[in-house]
Amino acid sequence: MSSMNAELSVNKQASPVPVKSSLWKLSVRRLLKNKLAISGLIVVVFMFALCFIGPLFSPYTDNKIHMAMMNKAPSLKHWLGTDALGRDVLTRLMQAGRISLTVGLASMLLSLFIGLLLGAIAGYYRGIVDQVIMRVADLLLTIPGLPLLFIFGALLSEWKVPTDYRMYMVMLMLSMINWPGLARMVRGQMLSLREREFMQAAVVLGLRDRRKLFNHLLPNLVPLLIVIATLNIGGAILSESVLSFFGLGVMPPTATWGNMIDAANNMIDFQERPWLWVPPGLSIFATVIAINLFGDGLRDVLDPKQKR
Amino acid sequence: MSTYLAKRLVYMVIILFAASLLIFCLYALTPGDFISGNIKLTPERKAELREIYGLNKPVLERYAVWMKNAFHGDLGFSLSQQKPVLTLFNQYIWNSFLLAVVSTFFTWLIAVIIGVIAAYKQYSWFDTLVMVAIFAAMSLPSFFIGLFLIKILAVDWKWLPPGGMLTTGSNATGLAYVKEVVHHMTLPVIVMTLLGVGSLTRYFRSNMIDVIKQDYIRTARAKGMKERKVLFTHALRNALLPAITLVGFELPALFGGSLIIEQIFNWPGIGQLYMQSFSLRDYPLLMGFTMLIAVLTVIGTLISDILYRVADPRVRL
């Protein structure tokens, strides 16, 4: 990634617009050639469209209890059947997707923001600031994530956080777990960038700290950040589903893919009514694999040297 | 090396202290405790029990007591099981280890073989297929794939038992016992292997791709070596070398059990023990488990660091 970044930054100083845009154009062209990444993108777009636009076309959005329609198997009227309260599973699946995707996206943004901010500060100023931030990150990385999430989840339940707000708390929890890894990576990148020629040129020119940080260092992290951010959404969606499945994340009546699978904890639903819990599981799987394929394609294009 | 090691050890201890304090406070913050959750007890009895277990003391004092005992090799007494925490760990941890060690073995075996072949045939249809499979494995929601396979393989087709370590009421011994355990662990091992194999295969594949480009591989070919020998003697040895460091990172997974998988498959391991104790708020056990994982994580990282230094051929072989 280093050579490309240097190129990007150096070129930008010479002739800001055309060179940069052609570099991006080249990246887009290379991305379009990657069939796996593009199929991933298509699936992601489809899932978003399904969840955010789909419910508008559903006649079953009232979320009311229909006694006559309880636990019906998939039919033409209800493509994915109905649940124990007679609600349409497909509609619920789409509504759940809204929450799951939003939580995934938002917690990624939040952890990226915290990780980037703290990582950049640590990597840029070094010294005592760096020490403090990185030791806190080490500490959080030492404590196993899942038990930590469980404790947070239990706290939420006990504090009687209204179910509407739990979604936001879950985002916060996931970011708490995710930022240390991100901060570490950003810091590492900052440290290596600092030593590079164009940065030393900026020092020689006597640019101010803020200018150096925002105009020269951060733009060079953009490709890496895009890649990491994409791959992190998948991870966040998975974590949310685990929490909600164990009843510690977002709780009913707000549906998420995770808490819909909770139906499988009921012996009869598990054995006799797979339409209740298989579709949300497959939705998670399809969405995450699509995001990962797309993210990996992005990595190849934006960050070709970093393979893992 | 020795000053480096000393520094690392000191830092490790400090981090673990901080972690233990944080974990203790978090659990202390977690509302409810084992006693108040028990509806059979009268308020007077509850107060009495709290007094006995020291639950009405301030958090820091409780922490100090806990820490002091921990240094004497006593992680406390499980309230729900009425046994010392360490005794319980010793009883459950080996079940977890059995599951983890078998699935880790299969994960590595499959990852190395598939990774090498995919790297050798980079950009072929086989490689593309492997890449898709890798991403599929990495994107599996663990609990869902567990449930899904139980539904298909155990409930519908009845090939394998759905959970547990032994058939209920079984008192098989000797070979029959072993057979039964193997039968029961097949499904969880499959799932754990599936969950781990993706990222490891990817790791070996990209390692091998880097190694295959090296000059010494060209030399081996120029010497007229068989392609199999070039790959498995010359290339794989180099690709495996950095993987030695992963051994350390496997440590928490080997002994820490898997919360989700053990819960789903009703496997009597330390992870399931934790999950059950969590809803009961059996703090000594929860605390002990979380610290155990933290200690394993820190030791694992240290082992990885040391192995990395040892394994680098330019340092020593």
Place this chain on the structure above:
Amino acid sequence: MGDLLAIENLKTYFDTEEGTVKAVDGVSLRVKQGQTVCIVGESGCGKSITAMSVMGLVEGPAGKVVGGRIEFDGQDLLPLSRHELRTIRGNDIAMIFQEPMSSLNPVLTIGEQMTEPLIEHLKMSRKAARARAIELIGQVGISRAEQIADSYPHELSGGMLQRIMIAIAISCGPKLLIADEPTTALDVTIQAQILDLLRQFKAESNMSILLITHDLGVVAEMADYVIVMYAGKVVEEGEVVELFANPKHPYTQGLLKSKPVINQRQNELYSIPGQVPNPLELTESCYFHDRCAHCMDICRTREPRLKNVTDESKVACWLYEEAVVHG
């Protein structure tokens, strides 16, 4: 004496994202038995790819030999199966490379790496192979052979490793040794020792050497016959004395001029103006035309053929085409 190696119109192309790179484009050359032939040229001119094509080690799937013939000892190598080619590699044709430090496997001992071809090609037993390996280590001038055999590459110096590479190369008694920039990565004093070693083994076994280098000093010392390559093509070839005395092609002249001469202080060393053309943007022309002081109109539009100008030398340049110059 017949030709040991005869390459006819070899074409090795690489597919890249931006288009096809004709790394080697219609190269022909001959190596007689016991002869040392040098291929000279700047980096990227296709000289190494030519060697790799002979070895069948062009890295696929991007790179491919798309045309031509490579005849070794009367046998066409290109149609051979991988297995058949493998029995020739390291056995009848051996190769040494530029970077001795990275050309040996860091996790295997020197001894292990030396015995491999002996066991593979000469069907020696492990024990006999080891004894032979130790003998070979001594022959390439390294003392404490036993100890060296048990050490790992990172424990030896670059010069020693290149000696080991030579020992591996000659271990099966090859008829042809391809040496790709064997001294480039080494100190000057070590360079001379390595070249001496090559000459010594050549004299002892009457093998042929195809030496690839950009160093004209090495050429002067080693070569019987010289081939000058530029942008994937042969632009001039000839007996070494003739070529050094009367270089014909402006590129060869430039190369010789840019070589420092001992005992002669120059204020400024000559360098050929311009750069090697982008291999993707080549159209029919003399590829050297925009760096050439004698460039004519025809040079920009038509490619000159490699033709004999004297009995001992060939050149591909319009300056030597009678019809053009006088017509």
